[in-house]
Amino acid sequence: MNEKELVKKAQSGDFEAFSLLIEKYKNKIYNLGLKLSGDRHDAEDILQDTFLKAVDNIDKFRGESTFGTWLYAIAVNAVRALHQSRKKAELRPIEEYLPSGHGSGDDTKELFEWGDPHELLEQKELKKVIDDALAEMPDKYSAPFILRYFEDLSVKEVADSMHLSVAAAKSRILRARLALRERLSEVFKEKANERV
Amino acid sequence: MRECNKHIQEIADYIDGELDAKLCDDIEDHLKGCKNCRLMVDTLKQTVILCKDGEKEELPESISSKLNEAIKKRWEKKFGKA
Numbered sequence: 001m002n003e004k005e006l007v008k009k010a011q012s013g014d015f016e017a018f019s020l021l022i023e024k025y026k027n028k029i030y031n032l033g034l035k036l037s038g039d040r041h042d043a044e045d046i047l048q049d050t051f052l053k054a055v056d057n058i059d060k061f062r063g064e065s066t067f068g069t070w071l072y073a074i075a076v077n078a079v080r081a082l083h084q085s086r087k088k089a090e091l092r093p094i095e096e097y098l099p100s101g102h103g104s105g106d107d108t109k110e111l112f113e114w115g116d117p118h119e120l121l122e123q124k125e126l127k128k129v130i131d132d133a134l135a136e137m138p139d140k141y142s143a144p145f146i147l148r149y150f151e152d153l154s155v156k157e158v159a160d161s162m163h164l165s166v167a168a169a170k171s172r173i174l175r176a177r178l179a180l181r182e183r184l185s186e187v188f189k190e191k192a193n194e195r196v
Numbered sequence: 197m198r199e200c201n202k203h204i205q206e207i208a209d210y211i212d213g214e215l216d217a218k219l220c221d222d223i224e225d226h227l228k229g230c231k232n233c234r235l236m237v238d239t240l241k242q243t244v245i246l247c248k249d250g251e252k253e254e255l256p257e258s259i260s261s262k263l264n265e266a267i268k269k270r271w272e273k274k275f276g277k278a
């Protein structure tokens with residue numbers, strides 16, 4: 001049975017059908033929550049909130065987006081509700097993550113060459129740098145980035161889940177990517193200097 | 197293109213394979229002569245690759261069964277016996 005049929009059945013009260021949808025998405029939603037919050041308890045809350053809201057609102061799902069996109073939108077809202085009281089530092093404008101952000105032309109600073117990051121950091125350390133950086137970012141940047149590159153959603157699907165225009169989604173994804181690139185670059189530079 | 201920074205969104209689209217062929221050619225021409233943009237392309241690419249390398253965590257069984265219970269309860273409230 002395809003997803004559309006499962007959703008139809010679930011909407012008419014078929015719990016078996018809904019259970020199959022839970023099976024398909026529970027791991028994805030858990031990982032999304034984990035990446036956004038950096039905390040297992042929060043991820044558990046986000047997971048539960050998301051599916052309970054999905055039950056409450058299943059009849060409102062009209063199939064304009066895919067079921068997955070609809071579910072991610074609920075999850076992102078659950079994260080937002082949970083994090084409302086937690087202030088995270090705003091990211092800088094895109095230009096400031098670029099090499100000549102403060103000068104121009106000839107005094108452009110050269111970017112640090114990474115080489116092979118795996119020679120500088122172990123996989124586990126790498127994962128921690130990435131996870132910490134994403135968890136520190138405001139959700140409005142980390143969520144689109146995670147949906148795009150961890151969940152492999154298209155830009156259009158990211159835009160739909162976040163209720164953004166395609167251009168705005170693209171720009172937030174890029175800002176998160178540049179901030180993460182910069183953080184990784186700092187860590188790699190530090191590691192490379194330790195070696196010399 | 198001395199003003200590389202203005203084209204960062206195009207460079208990102210180029211990396212993700214979402215840029216028109218014509219603009220791709222322009223970017224590729226530019227990359228030949230601009231080391232910083234080459235490094236930007238390489239490190240932005242790697243940023244995403246490194247993210248994808250990280251393993252996903254398995255949902256712990258205890259959380260999964262708690263979740264199923266909570267959902268079932270909510271379902272019965274809405275639809276009657278599941």
Ligand SMILES: [Zn+2]
Pocket residue numbers: 197200226230231232233234
């Ligand atoms: Zn350039």
